[in-house]
Amino acid sequence: MKKTLLYIVLASVLFMGETQAQQTATDALLARRLTLQETIDLALGSSIASKQAATNKTSSYWQYRTFKADYKPQVTLSGTLPDFSRSIIPVIQPDGTTDFRAVSLSNSDVGVSISQAVGLTGGQLFLTSQSQRFDDFNQGIRRYNSFPAIIGFRQPIFGYNALAWNRKVEPLRFQESERQFLEDRETIATVATQRFFDVLLEQVNYEMATKNVENNQALFKIAEEKHRLGRLSRNELLQLKLSLMNAQMAKAQASTELKTVAMQFAAYVGLPKGEKVAVQSPTVVPELQVEEQVALEQAQRNRKERFQFERKVLQAQQQVAEAKGKGGFNADLYATFGLTKSASNFSESYARPENQQQVILGFSVPLVDWGRQKASVKTAQANLQLTQYTVEQEQTAFEQSVYTQVNQIELLKARLQLTSSADSIAQERYDITKATFLVGRISITDLNIALQEKDQARRAYITALQDYWIAYYRLRALTLYDFELGKSLTP
Incomplete structure (x- = not known):
């Protein structure tokens, strides 16, 4: 009885430092500790992915500004200063003969025009x-020769x-890009969360491996004493030694894998190269109550698909109109x-100008095109119909993805x-099994089973938390x- 109490006391002393040793080992390996929210904030502010999303948004903004500029007045200064030529040209004389004369000419012009698209x-x-x-x-x-003012109008007819x-399509495209930027940020947050939990899972694996080594070392020391006293067979002692060696190899492997995912994590969120990092397991999980219909309504209102589907159909209709x-x-x-006036000096060319008018109506009608125009229109109409079917299918798939995600949350x-x-x-159960093993009531096999189940349950919890x-x-x-705060992420 006294020997049994001695074993229990010795085991308690050896296991008391487990938590402290585990923290020390982890801190020695990893320096900076981040929460999940800090990780997401870093990724949104410093990652390459966030910079790419911001650049795409800026590019879309300037494309939209280019479209808007097409509908504003355009002011242009143009000219030729100078156009000089010196050559010998044939000149017909009054008697019908041809003489070659040297000519030195210069033509210059400058003008300002203002145009407005309708x-x-x-x-x-x-x-x-x-x-x-x-x-x-x-x-x-x-x-x-001056033209003080010329006002004109160009107008295609039936064209x-x-x-x-473009006035219909481009605003939709711009709205798409705005929503795409928000979706990109949420995607970055999703990937950052994935990387965060990859590190957390490897941290847990390393901590469990470290603890398992310490446990096996303590058990092996106790087993050596019990073997010396004849209370444990050599076969069981060797089994414990083998368990210790396996635990040490598992710890070394866990350490390597932790370093790998930590470097990948730091690179993604934008931390300086070489900075060591650790993560803290979330202590609070969002309590979500998500209704399928509410989720679908919000998705239809906020996502880029709201504008994308309409734009695709409009562009197909645009192709039909263009073909026709x-x-x-x-x-x-x-x-x-x-008004126009010619004179020998500049000021006189603007004095009392005369009016001038010009009207041109040009047209073109294909007489024989061997069905080319008809085929072009039919192709565009078929593409419009296909686009409408595709959009309808995409809408259904989009709604289904929302329903699936809501059900997955539950x-x-x-x-x-x-x-x-x-x-x-x-x-x-493992704590109870370990205490029972120390008093010699169960075998090392039962203890190892309990250890494996403990580690598997811990990994399963971290994986569930990650998912x-x-x-x-x-x-x-x-x-x-x-859904946690009950507000839209769109402006």
């Missing part, structure tokens, strides 16, 4: 002011109006009214509760809605 009709209004100068250096002639279609407009009867109206919530209870039970948090951020990315 999105409703696809035409263009413009206002131009221009001045021209002509010099003949051989004869000493200088002339000016394809790209401006009107560019292949059949086309006409262009060009009309101007302005399943993972139940799984997390079960694995948490199993983890506590397995730990308690739940990843599903939580995937749901946020899928709906752009924070």
